[in-house]
Amino acid sequence: MDVKEWFSTWFDSPYYHILYAQRDEAEAAAFIRSLQQKLKLKKETRVLDVACGKGRHAITLHNFGLDVKAFDLSPSNIEQAQEFASEGLEFFVHDLRKALPDHLKFEVIFNFFTSFGYFDTPQENQQAFHVLSDGLLPEGVLVMDFFNPSYVLSHLIEKESLVRGGISFHIKRWASEGYLFKSIDFEDQGQQYHFEERVELISKNDFIAYAAQAGLHLVDLLGDYKLGSFDEKNSARMIFIWVKK
Structure with a gap:
């Protein structure tokens, strides 16, 4: 295993989950519900949760009636997530830089809570965006939530x-x-x-460029988990919503 890819060991460590155990689950659930309402997602909409960890957000999506598949690079995370698998909620191990199986196409793909920016090169970032775009149906939506570097x-x-x-x-x-x-x-x-x-300080414009190269059109940029408008100086988050054209 490439020793430079720290995320493949730290995210697999039980200490990672101990350190971050106090994340605000209520805020996360409210954020996902707000997105569901904004996107007007109907029951059984096919969605993918990318870099799902132990599956907490995938479970929330499923509880809202969506047909959810979710993957993570960590076998340990997926092993634990499998305990919650059921009809309409599936988990698998996958690397975002590698193509998804041809039969997997989604109406919406989610990438929550800064689960990007861990690769070594811009080429890998671009490859990941191509994988995400290829996994969307025409007019499909990609939602990516990343921290605002300026803030x-x-x-x-x-x-x-x-x-x-x-x-x-x-x-x-x-x-x-x-x-x-x-x-x-x-x-x-x-x-x-x-x-x-180590997380790359990817700028708003770089994200937009990666997405455009992958055939994705930006339709909204939000600045917080209450879906407020983005402000370069004062917004803690960059929540991008793209549509595949």
Whole structure:
């Protein structure tokens, strides 16, 4: 396995889920419901959840009556997600840079909560967009939720310590060469651990260019989970809505 692909080990670690266990599930569910209403998704609409983790958002989509398939790079995540699989809710292991099976075509594809920007090259980003576009039916919709780099850099917390599950996580954040880095150090049962996250600071214009190259037309750009309008300076999120033409 390519050692540079840190996400294939950290996202597979139980400590990743301990650190981020307190994410706001109610906010996430409200966001997904708002998207469903905005997009006017009917029951049994075929949707794909890309980089689904343990499936929490795929489950929410399914609970709204949608026909959901979901994938993640982590076998461990998918193994745990499989516990919730049922008719109309399927999970599988997949790498976003690789083509989806030909028979899988969707009316809507979702990529939630900054599950992009982990690759090493712009070419890989572009390839991922081609995979997403190829997975859509004509007039299909791609929704991608990513942090707003301008906002994140101006509100960056450089150091903090968080206690989760009885473990003290010591976190440092910094920006370098177009990426946002986060180092995570902690001790558990007498053993020291160190992980490092790295997410590309992809600009709004770069996202729009990647999508355009893949045949996707931008129809809306939202700035928060309440679906407010995007503002370059003050919006924490960039929530893109594209249509395949």
